[in-house]
Amino acid sequence: MMATGISIQRGIIVGGLLACATFSAPQVQAAFGQCAPISGTHGFSFLFSPVLTDPSQNVVGRIIKNADGGNWNLPGSYRVKCECQTRTASYVTAKMLLSEPVFSSGGLTYYALNEYLGVASEVFVAGYRNEFIAAPFTNESNFKTDMDGDDESCASTPYNSGARGRIHLYFRRPFVGVTTIPSTRLVDTYVSVASGVKSDVPVSTISMSGTVTVPQSCVIDPQVVTVNFGDILTSNIQTKGAMPPRFTPEERTLTLACRNISAGVKVSLSFRGEADGSMPEALKTSNRDIGVMIKDMQGNVIRPQSGRLPIDNFQYPNQSGSSRISIYPINTTGQLPAVGQFNATATIQAEIQ
Structure with a gap:
């Protein structure tokens, strides 16, 4: 425990009266010419x-x-x-x-x-x-x-x-x-x-x-990325976290054309979408039992609300780069999905850091 306080010591003061002399110094004058x-x-x-x-x-x-x-x-x-x-x-x-x-x-x-x-x-x-x-x-x-x-x-x-x-x-x-x-x-x-x-x-x-x-800017090509998974049997997509058996994920290339990006400035893609309530790493769809997974080509999950896709091959001289993503549907609840079409939407934007 720490204690605080003031320590006062007693002592004997020995002294006497001294004659005081007053000295006056000449006042310093400011230099002429100001x-x-x-x-x-x-x-x-x-x-x-x-x-x-x-x-x-x-x-x-x-x-x-x-x-x-x-x-x-x-x-x-x-x-x-x-x-x-x-x-x-x-x-x-x-x-x-x-x-x-x-x-x-x-x-x-x-x-x-x-x-x-x-x-x-x-x-x-x-x-x-x-x-x-x-x-x-x-x-x-x-x-x-x-x-x-x-x-x-x-x-x-x-x-x-x-x-x-x-x-x-x-x-x-x-x-x-x-x-x-x-x-x-x-x-x-x-x-x-x-x-x-x-x-x-x-x-x-x-x-x-x-x-x-x-001023710095990047344009993503294509402006709209459309993915059609085709027809899927409901019985093939009822295991939670799994895509249909023998399903081949769709792959898309995203190309960046940028302006005024200097060497040392990092460029990446960010994803903004609504996360699935049962599996937040998946993008929510209009079917409550189905979500969409997005991954980079190394197999890393790109989450719909905070995911980033790095642009590893950005070329500063010509101000361009590209990256690829893999996309596939999964069951997010373990329940048999309802029959019918489903869709999902996410926004992809360029991030300059």
Whole structure:
């Protein structure tokens, strides 16, 4: 048994009064040359919704440059006040707000956006520089040292740093369909008018949201699989769990034609139908004593509600594959079935994992 509590020990405290001295340290001054937004940090946000139709893009390690498609090109500016007497060049700093770097290549660092994707950012530095610079970066000059008319001064100058940029994607793992990107802050930008000085307040913050879609689909051929068991004597199908003696199961080939399935993505067929109440591994028919068994070519039962048929020979280059099934009727109750036709229906669909 565990006991909890507080242990208090007695002791003798020996001491005396000491003279107290108060020390005052000189107050640290913020470096001169900082800039701050006059109306608070300006927010830029853009929608990011690429659709990737090439299956070679949806693989681990794949990089897609300029995936934003120009969407990070936003209107609007904001006014900034700087500590200066005469105008000098502006120095821009971009701070990444995503914290987990997952890959670096070509001067770009990709940060985890979610379990599937990493993202790298480039921020456009205007002025006389007019260049995209990979974030994060510090103290990058815009090379602009003059003022344009009465609209620019140390007390108030329009800026649009953060309004333009580029997004690059890195695939951490392949995925199917759509992955949603909630509103995510990517970069804070800072401006100063003194080289080496980083301002305390960001002039702008950049956010993105949206979706990344990898459309994938498969078509099953034939669209309708019809099986006719022919005439069966009731006396030949009255043993529970058994098909009629000397009955040859029907076999069918199911062919898949797919689109945008990348290597490593598994494709299978699933079956959805009503299970027989007496033998749930069999498909229910309109005759209460008869069910239909479906098996793969290795003899494994494909259950009507959760069964999967693997596509073992899927060819990624031509996006196709096939599989075969064996189908036969069985008695599910041990009772003599009623005379008459029976039928059953199941839905087969492609599953992409």
